[in-house]
Amino acid sequence: MEKYNEAGRVLSEMTDNEFVPNEVVYNTLINGYCKMGDMKKALDVREDMLSKGLNPNAVTFNTLIKGFSYTNQMTEAEKLLEEMLSANITINAGSFTPVIHWLCKCSNMDHALRFVNEMLLRNLRPNDSLMTTLVIGLCKQGKHLEAVDFWFRLLEKRFFPNIVTSNALIHGLCESGNIVEAIKILKEMIKRGFCLDRITYNTLISWHCKEARFEEGLQLSEEMVKQGISPDTLTYTSLINGLCKKGKMDDAIMFLERCKVQGLTPDVYTYGVIIEGFCENNEIKKGKDLFNELISKNLEVNSFIYNTLIRAYSANGDITEAVRLFNEMKSKGIQPTSVSYSSIIHGYSNNGYFDDAKRLINEMRDEGLSPNVVCYTALISGYCKMGQMDKVVKILEEMSSYNIHPNKITYTVMIDGYCKLGQTEVAVKLLGEMEQKGVVPDVVTYNALADGFSKEGKIEEAFRLFKDMSRRGVDLDEITYTSLVHGCSLKSAVKEQE
Template structure:
């Protein structure tokens, strides 16, 4: 829309008649002042502005001879000057200044003015009414389209999502185009505000109305679908968009890969990697980090290391997150030498370790029982200006508990609380479990009761610890009641919970009840594990029912459960005591073939079996 045309349009809205001559004269005087001297004279002697009315304001702002920025200065002055409150620009004035700014290509200022409209209840009108004030009967379609697009963005920025969608619908109906970039702004805003349903609906609307979808919008929507667990739908959408020539990029594939990894979907991970290869989409550092985490979680540290080594061949520059991941998994498998080497390599590359990097090292040290090393790492971390967070505190407490250093764990808990951290359920459950293992049962119970008094909801570990304590005390009624309480509170007993109860019954010679619990857990969809079977085998052997123990021993093989040193030791001991020396030695040979190292108890049992056999 040309400046002259805008002025003519305004003149049509406010035609010349005797009653309005003074308005035009005032408008001309203000315009002349702005043209010749700018806003300053009007600021110094604002008497001319006291006669303002909406007609005059619009005439001035629409005058093509007044520079757009001078118009904007006047507009802003009227908006902010307290003495001119009654002369604040109306909607027509806002649209007029937007027209002038558009002509001057001052789009950032246009957006600010539009923001003023949408954030003001008095000025906020439906898009159709705003557009009607800007339309020209012969030209100006591009301006109206830009106005709609910008209004759409402003609504999105202000989290006025329904209004934004309303602008989109209006524009589509009128044949105007809302740019894909603007649509992405809305999708992103919806995502950030947790409006996932509306985000997905709007994306469908974009596709339906023929908006040129980009890979960025596709990836965002796929990510939201994956978060909701709709991974199949996300993959199908990727395929559909590929059919429209919207090719997924590495970020898109990483989104899918992450979803499969989180669900431990082996087939999905392999399929995603195959598709990447097929589409010639190379890995980036985030892909490699995901794969290292994937292989690490599958206990395939060699494959994780292979991915790490291949980054150089792929020309990928490692970052601190990649290093943190590989350090973490090496620490978890007890390879602290390698973890520390990688940490040194990280710093030599000029990368700065963060709290997660140190946390990974500290966790590895704690899991390996190297508490002195953990303390050194904490001191080093703090010397670098990195504060110890709740996770690191909990890691240290867990390390002390594993070592049976309960007094140190309790002191650290006090220190942590003194630093302003709230003891969480992980801290409570870790310490309570540690106390229980040392038979400091009353302290453990007291801690768990204190936890509930402080409003911290117990987790499955807390309940399991309580069950373990009650079983040790022979109080099976209370132990069973804890399971019922768990279920009432929405905490589902797991295999470890049942193992605690089964083990308790076995130690009291209550094998019938132990087997009943095994069946109960199976009925609930929980699979007995190696610990369950080892406990039952040990119990049957103690009870002299070696054949029953052997049935359980063979059942483990049928269920693809690993028989560990404890399992073999219990079975060999049972056979030995029953004088079944040949079978005991046969199991001993099998145990060694499986790569398990027999301990002194095995040798003692075997030697004892020879005496039993002779007698």
């Protein structure tokens, strides 16, 4: 500090003795104050520089931006960067980088992308960290095509992105379901001789298998081996998941054994995927047997496995076993999740045990968990099945007090409940409210209302609803047509009786 104060005094003496300091002297002093984090004095020096008829140069601006970034005054750093661009002053990559990182952190991706484009125009290579940050930020905001365009522009400039950046892009594309672009990136990486890794392939294999596209996932795993990359436990878990999604449980077990033969150790998620597969394919007993096998071998089980079984037993009407597993889970020190609670709440509500369901909602809050729309929808569904719509209204009021908004399933369940009671007028109002709040109805929602109209013989209303479905691009399914036929038959029968 003393050193730069002394430098400041020397600067004053030079001025007093009519020696004009040059840019180097001023920039050295500005740099010193920036390193100390004293940006006020750094700016004072710049003002003094201007008063002497000296224009701040690229070094001045780059130093100040670095100083503002160091002191976390990013708004000021951004202003200086804009000033440099307007004045066409030479900017180095180090001045762009902290500002762009900050903009990405603030989710201001449009501004971040604009500055990156300025970098590329000046043939400045963003560093690896900045490339990855930008790609992740763009993908999080749903700007996947912009992220892809950025990646290819880097290639054009021969600023080759590293594997971390490329994997981040592939992951973002897979998450958004844009698999065509993800495969396009993979092919480009292979074509250009990029050094691929296991993460690249596992990301793509996992997505394909989650979407029940096992064959494509298997093909990628074979290509992975050709590239000299050995599949790991995650690869096999994804493939097993793909087989389970297609209901091929025998093949899933075969792949589990193949995983072991390869010297790999299946983990708790591998077994969890198989247990989930059995449960979703109506083979709960086999899922429970595998679960018991894990317990007998003292293998660790987690909330995912417990939740899978709890959900299956609740959906199957065996609330007693679901609750037993729920309590066992807690006794083993495994913290129940929102999924655990919502599954039990669903089971209780479906069986008419509403007091128990509401008790669990309160218990969730005591445990620091916030009951979500899924939990409340489970309770609403139970009341709708019992025709207790007055209780549904009270639940909606409670949801509103906690700022929890009904979703598409909530509205569909209520519309169905009112229609079953012959109150289609209320159901129509709910559909209007749903659309007004930006909740998009699907074919199930429309079918519930169509069924209500048909059973009441309101064929004109049903036809208007079908036209509305077509206008909105909702495809009519077998249930839609069945409701229409039933309504027409009912109206015809009534006319004959008259």
